[in-house]
Amino acid sequence: MTRRVFHREPESVRQKDLIAATLDSIAELGLSGATVREVSLRAGVTPGLIRRYFDNKERLVIAAYKVFIADLIASAEAGCGDGPPLARLAGLVRACVTPPVADGRTLAIWAAFIGTVHSDPVMAKVHRDGYQAFRDLIERLVAEAMAERGEALSKQRVRQKAIVINALLDGLWIEISMGGDDFSRLDVVRIALDSVATLIGIDARTFRE
Amino acid sequence: MTRRVFHREPESVRQKDLIAATLDSIAELGLSGATVREVSLRAGVTPGLIRRYFDNKERLVIAAYKVFIADLIASAEAGCGDGPPLARLAGLVRACVTPPVADGRTLAIWAAFIGTVHSDPVMAKVHRDGYQAFRDLIERLVAEAMAERGEALSKQRVRQKAIVINALLDGLWIEISMGGDDFSRLDVVRIALDSVATLIGIDARTFRE
């Protein structure tokens, strides 16, 4: 019986491949479908390698969660561009309600992970860190945007606005990604922008640029 | 070796007990922790009974999901009271951001279930039905509330407002239930009410009653 041929890969690409295979498995089969065998199969590798690179399956999942969240925030942040604050805030809003952030696959993976947060302290920490990073981003943008308009708000009020905007974006993101509703992409962006404009008390037309 | 003593129960109460045990298991241990053995242990019963009353473990989980969603919507609906439309909408908002709807355990169970929706068609249907029921409720309340204030909106605009309010409530619900932030209950209700008032374009003071 001849063994299967294989070729070596540097540690970084093997890790990346395994994480990608993990996220694929979770997206298609759910967390319970992301078994060691399924993941290694998708990565074109045998189960033993997972142990080599991640020790545990648990650590692989955690690593995958970290990468997933980092990519998600990076996508959102990339949508901001580098214009004036108000435009950056609008860019963030748009990014949150359009692919690749607002997307069925993304939501599926997010949902699978979220389901573990309450009963797994490590996953909880990963979640908390990512969540805080995102809300800090919003908070910063809101503060700068209001300052740009000459309306300096107290830290308290900025924080409250950020909380509400964050909640709205989260909710819209879920609704859109779930795909139950049948609004076109343009509608979605307009609704999101108008709502955020209303919430921070500026003119919708101004905000739409 | 003497067998353990047991007593018979009517079908309805056994089913209810098993479902309750399932939800408890999921809340504390996650979906993967809700094994047939764990559930039957919590229900004070042996694993065989699950098969008798639900055929599959899968059907038990689906039944539990249905009950969970129905209870959740019932809680929200109960918060509406039976006053005028605007007061009912305010009641709904308050209910969504306070226990037992906004609550760590509730969120944990919801999250666990949500993680299965994308890869399980049956769970997806249960979710869709519950989601639609909730948004219909909001849509109805918004329509009546606006009519009460003499501002009759087109179906389209009511629908859009309902989508946005629904998203905001979802997002706030998640934020609050997750418990990461440290706002007091009064703040939460006020923030939610003010935000919804702003979104539907009425005076916040009026809305707070």
Add this chain to the structure above:
DNA sequence: GCAGTAATTAATCAAGTGTATAATTTCGAT
């Protein structure tokens, strides 16, 4: 009281899981 029926238990099974380890192969250094 007693018999019969239905609920419940107990025990077992096959399949799938994560993990461990030894055997093999690849590939760079020499």
Add this chain to the structure above:
DNA sequence: ATCGAAATTATACACTTGATTAATTACTGC
């Protein structure tokens, strides 16, 4: 070319899972 170290595979193990079935028990109607 070849040797040696490191990456990868193959195999096996112990355990947990959901499912199945036969034996037992509790309750109902008479």
